[in-house]
Amino acid sequence: MIETIASRAWEGERLNKEEALVLWEKADFYTLATLAHHRRLALHPQSIVTYVIDRNINYTNICISGCRFCAFFRSPGAEGGFVLSQGELADKIEETLSLGGTQILLQGGMHPDLGLRFYEDMLRFIKEHFPIHIHAFSPPEIVHLASRENLEIEEVLRRLRQSGLDSIPGGGAEILVDEVRSKLSPKKCSSREWLAVMESAHTLGMKTTATMMFGHVETLEQRLEHLLALRELQDRTAGFTAFIPWTFQPDNTALKTKPATAMDYLRTLAMSRLVLDNIRNLQVSWVTMGSGVAQVALQFGANDFGSTMIEENVVAAAGVRYRLSVEQIRKIIVDAGYEPRQRNTFYELVAMQVNNHEGHKGHEGNLRS
Numbered sequence: 001m002i003e004t005i006a007s008r009a010w011e012g013e014r015l016n017k018e019e020a021l022v023l024w025e026k027a028d029f030y031t032l033a034t035l036a037h038h039r040r041l042a043l044h045p046q047s048i049v050t051y052v053i054d055r056n057i058n059y060t061n062i063c064i065s066g067c068r069f070c071a072f073f074r075s076p077g078a079e080g081g082f083v084l085s086q087g088e089l090a091d092k093i094e095e096t097l098s099l100g101g102t103q104i105l106l107q108g109g110m111h112p113d114l115g116l117r118f119y120e121d122m123l124r125f126i127k128e129h130f131p132i133h134i135h136a137f138s139p140p141e142i143v144h145l146a147s148r149e150n151l152e153i154e155e156v157l158r159r160l161r162q163s164g165l166d167s168i169p170g171g172g173a174e175i176l177v178d179e180v181r182s183k184l185s186p187k188k189c190s191s192r193e194w195l196a197v198m199e200s201a202h203t204l205g206m207k208t209t210a211t212m213m214f215g216h217v218e219t220l221e222q223r224l225e226h227l228l229a230l231r232e233l234q235d236r237t238a239g240f241t242a243f244i245p246w247t248f249q250p251d252n253t254a255l256k257t258k259p260a261t262a263m264d265y266l267r268t269l270a271m272s273r274l275v276l277d278n279i280r281n282l283q284v285s286w287v288t289m290g291s292g293v294a295q296v297a298l299q300f301g302a303n304d305f306g307s308t309m310i311e312e313n314v315v316a317a318a319g320v321r322y323r324l325s326v327e328q329i330r331k332i333i334v335d336a337g338y339e340p341r342q343r344n345t346f347y348e349l350v351a352m353q354v355n356n357h358e359g360h361k362g363h364e365g366n367l368r369s
């Protein structure tokens with residue numbers, strides 16, 4: 001049976017849930033790598049691995065969600081809580097542009113007191129002063145805002161878009177199975193709501209990414225359900241540009257589980273490439289896995305190295321501090337046998353610009369992009 005499924009996967013045929021689960025549970029490591037890389041080459045025959053230069057900016061860490069896996073947030077009134085001023089925002093964006101950056105990933109906690117006007121002002125301020133793509137506000141933030149303002153999700157998205165929002169990151173998906181979400185983040189939006197925000201954004205013509213945070217309390221079958229939910233929506237909207245699976249990091253969080261192994265990560269990446277036959281780009285997670293595993297991941301279906309992450313706070317708060325400069329990322333890609341190319345948010349190659357990034361060593365990673 002496994003040979004039949006593997007041969008269907010090799011031919012690029014769509015795997016159903018039962019077939020995918022058998023492959024995931026039973027196929028050996030090299031078979032999964034071979035199948036996933038074959039699919040990667042069918043989608044991206046050129047020997048190119050892309051990356052984006054961007055900065056993760058957290059406009060606030062104040063959050064009422066209290067997710068058990070999060071080491072980043074502060075409860076309202078707690079010491080260390082912040083909301084960035086427009087001046088602080090401007091300094092960060094200026095530095096990003098000076099380093100050749102093309103986008104900012106702007107995300108925050110679910111702040112109880114920031115209304116839609118705050119977000120509209122922030123977006124307008126950025127667009128009035130900087131030529132930069134704003135990839136911002138993951139579905140839980142949108143759902144929180146809609147509920148706070150008593151507005152429909154679509155109306156919130158429309159107003160944010162009018163103010164300058166360009167695209168939406170796929171954060172806050174964790175595992176799109178409510179049984180898992182109720183254990184991890186009971187106050188966050190449901191799977192249905194997460195998918196509804198993305199569907200609404202796609203319908204309005206916006207592109208988004210999708211993520212999966214795994215390796216905590218979920219089963220393989222639940223990971224697969226997550227992938228299938230994304231595939232089903234993508235069939236209808238074609239709005240996801242990329243999928244980014246990343247592993248849960250337990251330090252400083254309320255969840256005491258062991259982090260996923262490199263083998264588990266690579267197998268999951270390969271299965272993502274095979275199941276998500278309608279999402280073109282698959283991103284490695286060097287921030288949580290480190291550069292060595294990320295390099296190997298380029299043989300497990302991934303075609304994108306993700307972001308240079310000039311700044312990152314969320315994963316760093318969970319004790320993981322991998323850092324890579326643009327030069328290091330390019331060298332890792334070259335050493336793996338590919339040509340590194342900078343891209344923009346829409347996965348279009350940007351003209352080669354050799355910025356002097358030598359001094360740009362302070363990168364940490366964030367996720368949820």
Ligand code: SF4
Pocket residue numbers: 061063064065066067070071072073108109110140185188
């Ligand atoms: S993951 Fe996001 S929503 Fe959850 S507690 Fe952290 S900042 Fe808040």
